[in-house]
Amino acid sequence: MMQNTMTYKGYHGSVEISPEDNILFGQVLFISPLINYEAETAKGLEQAFQEAINAYLADCAQQDIQPEKPCKGSLNVRLGHDLHLAASIAAFQASTSTNEFIKRAVQKSVGL
Template sequence: MKYLGYKGYTGSIEYSQEDNLLYGKVLGIKGLISYEGETGHLLEADFKEAIDVYLADCKAAGKTPEKPFKGSFNVRIPATLHQKAALLAMETKTSLNNLVAEAIRSRVTKESA
């Protein structure tokens, strides 16, 4: 397992040899939510507790919790690549967004295999 997951949040798994400790942070949000543990089970328990505390704190403050990986992001590419992609999208009667999503899906699927 490369990541921890809980209630739609994803957390990293790191190891500090100096401290002989596992630690991590929640990925895909601006705020910092960190956790640690001496074993994998303790790390996962602290991760879940950190998420629960974060959600409870947001609720108590009347704030909307950050949603990780919202499905929207900006990508900067060379103008020539943008042009080629836009023209290909038009030729294949799809949107540029769908073309990019399919390219990413293809790469992610290939990497996961």
């Protein structure tokens, strides 16, 4: 069974199919640089993904810049007024911050 993502050196890449072009393709997820790859086989796509990550890391090293890491650990979430207020009230009643309350809810939802 083919999954829709791959992981290499802490980076995640999508796996997509283009039947009209008869290729597999994807892009590195959760970072701002646009990094694409493609191949004709699943094994080839995995290799192309790994080569793309290695090339990105080599380019960063050559330019003496820090490679971007997937998901920096903070994000802005638009909850809407009612949900924001309900979460704030629930957090207050649980004697915790709204941020910690939302973090715990996400952890529970993703099984961490």
